[in-house]
Amino acid sequence: MKKILFIFLLLSSISFGQNKFTVYFDTDSDQLKLNELIRFDDFFRNKKVKFTKLIGYCDYRASNGYNDTLAFNRAKFVSQIIEKVTDQKQIEIESKGENFEQNSNLKLNRKVEIFYEELVTEKILPKEDKKELSQQVSTAKVGDKLVLKNLHFYNRSGIFVPESRSILEELLKIMLANPNLKIEIQGHICCQKGTDVEDTAKVRALAVYNYLINNGINKNRLSYKSFGSTKPIHTIPENNEDERNENRRVEIQIVAN
Template sequence: MIRFLLCFFLLSTVAFSQAKFTVYFDTDSYQLNSLELNRLDVFLKNKDLKFIKIIGFCDYRATNSYNDTLALNRANYVYHIIEKVTNQKQIEIESKGENFTQNSDLKLNRKVEIFYEVLETDKTLPKDDKKNLSQQVSTAKVGDKLILKNLHFYNRSGIFVPESRPVLEELLKIMLANPNLKIEIQGHICCQIGTDVEDTAKVRALAVYNYLINNGVNKNRLSYKSFGSSKPIHIIPENNEDERNENRRVEIQIIAN
């Protein structure tokens, strides 16, 4: 029993180790006023957050059941804003009503707490259209990622379109000229959240991998991986075709050089 309680305590500590953002409500209202709505809007413009839990609260006035309902309405109101802005849906919602340690300043009790995690940011190098791939590789460090620009495939396949030939040839030339260079080829898709049902990202990364091997690069210098749609540059669903094209990409990560 003691062991169970200890494990439960440790898991609870981990579960609530996320960062927290709080918004405050007017008396007897489950909608944010314009000032708090603006604060939330600014906060949500951060694209690298994963939202975990939303908890609603009330001050002690009114009945317990009324406060439970009002606090839940506040949490749901914030949830729907987050869902609309970020398209994140799997967020736990809870109402504590008035059942918490109340602050003597009542306005601080009328709140919603948003628990979130800051997602790890990939070290993808910024775009530099003035540098070709060879120049980017020459200055890259281990761990850096480079986008293979202008590498495109036929729809839902790992078949290169003819316009992709120059970037493939450039990558091959780089690998042959730098025998110590090792890379991981990483595939990404756009447009859908969740499982890459057809493994399109993997198929495309594998296509680049096979192209290099078939043209003389030792396979011990190469690996490949699919990230599906889990690491988009732009939030899904994208706003336009440019954003979709930037999310559906192949990158190389420098493993050794």
């Protein structure tokens, strides 16, 4: 019986260990730098996976208790990224702190191991979705508003999450291909009525504006504006996360074409 149990545990360990991806952190930091965020996004892009466990680690510097907390916060940060871009919640988190066999190269110890199962599903390429914005622009009239779908930011900031690159690149291609097109970029937030104290909606509209300018679009073709929470699609307070996501959006309004 013991032999059967040992074989079962061994096979389980091998199966679990085969699906692992690791991201690395700077010293004393519990947030990933942009290059690691991009590497994470590139690896899981177009994969259908179920995330099963996140384990955080630290190098041996600082106290054991401090390292336990830092390692946990690193795993929590990765968990929050996954929750933002997928519908997966409450992924198991473990902190090993400095309590593991340390690598002599300390930067390899500052990490989170991401365990996952790759799901086998029939792939259907969303060809129509990829063309949706350009199709809308091609038929839009002056005054029409178009939502920039799948454009997301880190919490209360104007920093794009990696998955936003595709819609930004598509918008840039549209602007380059239509030299007479002029747009106003409009920011909206969710969840709260009244004044947008941190002006998050404006910060996000400005981020899109700056992205286009930095990639060669003349600023005379662009403007930006914040509507805060004054023009929600769904009544505030929203009923669920889907409604909140639709309210916290960036739109473009056609000014000339």
